Amino acid sequence: MFNKEGVPFFIIMFPFLCLIFFSFFTASYYLKLSEEVSTSTQMIYKQKNLSQENINQRIEQIHIQKKEQFINYLWIITLSVLVFMLLFSLVMNNIVHDIIKRYKEKVHAKEDSLRELNRTLTFQVAEGIKKGKEKDKTILRESRLAILGSMLSMIAHQWRQPLSELSGILMQIEIATRFKKLTNEKLFSSLERSNERIEYMSNTIDDFRHFYKPDKKKELFWLGEACQKALNLINAALINADIRVVTRIKKDEQFMGYPSEFAQAILNILSNAKDVLVDRKIENPTITLSLNTTDTHIVVVIQDNGGGIEETSMDNIFDPYFSTKDASKGTGLGLYIAQIIIEKNLGAKLLVSNGDFGAVFTIVFERIEDECNFS
Numbered sequence: 001m002f003n004k005e006g007v008p009f010f011i012i013m014f015p016f017l018c019l020i021f022f023s024f025f026t027a028s029y030y031l032k033l034s035e036e037v038s039t040s041t042q043m044i045y046k047q048k049n050l051s052q053e054n055i056n057q058r059i060e061q062i063h064i065q066k067k068e069q070f071i072n073y074l075w076i077i078t079l080s081v082l083v084f085m086l087l088f089s090l091v092m093n094n095i096v097h098d099i100i101k102r103y104k105e106k107v108h109a110k111e112d113s114l115r116e117l118n119r120t121l122t123f124q125v126a127e128g129i130k131k132g133k134e135k136d137k138t139i140l141r142e143s144r145l146a147i148l149g150s151m152l153s154m155i156a157h158q159w160r161q162p163l164s165e166l167s168g169i170l171m172q173i174e175i176a177t178r179f180k181k182l183t184n185e186k187l188f189s190s191l192e193r194s195n196e197r198i199e200y201m202s203n204t205i206d207d208f209r210h211f212y213k214p215d216k217k218k219e220l221f222w223l224g225e226a227c228q229k230a231l232n233l234i235n236a237a238l239i240n241a242d243i244r245v246v247t248r249i250k251k252d253e254q255f256m257g258y259p260s261e262f263a264q265a266i267l268n269i270l271s272n273a274k275d276v277l278v279d280r281k282i283e284n285p286t287i288t289l290s291l292n293t294t295d296t297h298i299v300v301v302i303q304d305n306g307g308g309i310e311e312t313s314m315d316n317i318f319d320p321y322f323s324t325k326d327a328s329k330g331t332g333l334g335l336y337i338a339q340i341i342i343e344k345n346l347g348a349k350l351l352v353s354n355g356d357f358g359a360v361f362t363i364v365f366e367r368i369e370d371e372c373n374f375s
């Protein structure tokens with residue numbers, strides 16, 4: 001209906017249509033006059049009383065008459081076309097004026113909004129940058145708080161065992177003192193054990209302070225030795241619960257990683273085994289820790305004869321805060337921490353299954369050429 005400038009189509013087409021009509025009417029009128037001339041001529045010829053001269057005269061008159069008629073017609077149609085075109089030009093002029101006015105208004109409005117945008121843009125950009133920085137800071141603060149929270153939970157979890165051991169040692173000293181059986185030798189041995197626990201607790205803070213740092217320094221350590229360190233830490237509790245520990249380490253192996261973190265992971269697995277053996281009152285409670293080596297892998301296996309993990313819990317035992325124990329006894333962080341240490345921090349695999357007598361935890365380290373050369 002309209003072209004893209006907003007001019008109606010019929011206005012553009014109008015001059016062409018006029019020309020076509022003009023030609024069409026002129027041609028038709030000319031044909032009509034010619035036909036009238038020939039009819040009149042025939043009629044003149046039919047009048048027998050007319051002489052040849054009269055006939056010629058009459059025909060001549062008819063021709064002149066029709067010619068005048070045609071010229072008149074041409075004058076009238078030309079004048080009407082001219083008048084029409086004049087009116088049409090006026091209308092066109094108005095329309096074009098209107099369009100230009102509308103365009104100017106649009107351009108002015110755009111210019112105004114651009115000016116306004118320009119004025120506020122600098123301010124908006126500065127405001128956006130400020131907001132972005134604040135957001136970044138909040139995210140950083142929140143993520144730091146989250147890490148801090150999880151670090152604290154982990155430290156608290158790892159402190160439970162040595163704390164209960166310390167309280168046991170203090171109780172032993174108290175009882176021995178009451179019954180006047182506290183020898184110097186016993187006191188010093190208790191003090192030494194207490195110091196060990198306190199040192200472990202202090203190391204735990206360091207371990208978990210650097211827990212999420214990707215650039216912490218790795219060191220070459222003996223896997224069997226680290227397992228033994230974990231066993232020492234829980235030994236008193238195991239003796240207390242009459243749990244037998246069988247260690248099968250034919251040949252110790254070295255690995256590049258974080259020895260005390262690894263000991264923490266082993267401690268958590270051992271601590272769970274102890275809990276299940278005590279809770280289920282298992283006869284001849286036993287924990288077996290073995291270290292085996294193949295050409296490509298080093299495998300540490302910890303198993304107990306506590307009856308195994310409930311099938312329904314199997315898929316969730318590594319989830320944080322998943323526990324089947326009373327809230328006072330378990331937070332559900334032990335295996336979660338063990339899995340992070342073994343899989344994320346040490347790059348090994350921690351697998352779990354139920355054996356014939358109880359749960360079997362398998363840690364698989366890939367032997368790296370350099371590490372093999374050290375052993």
Ligand SMILES: Nc1ncnc2c1ncn2[C@@H]1O[C@H](COP(=O)(O)OP(=O)(O)OP(=O)(O)O)[C@@H](O)[C@H]1O
Nearest residue numbers: 272276308309317323324330331332333334335359
């Ligand atoms: N050796 C095992 N035998 C049977 N079940 C086990 C054994 N080890 C772990 N589980 C199951 O896995 C669950 C999760 O263990 P995890 O160490 O993560 O938490 P927790 O021992 O319940 O609590 P926390 O470690 O905080 O004291 C335990 O509640 C228990 O049901």
Ligand SMILES: [Mg+2]
Nearest residue numbers: 268272334335
């Ligand atoms: Mg546990």
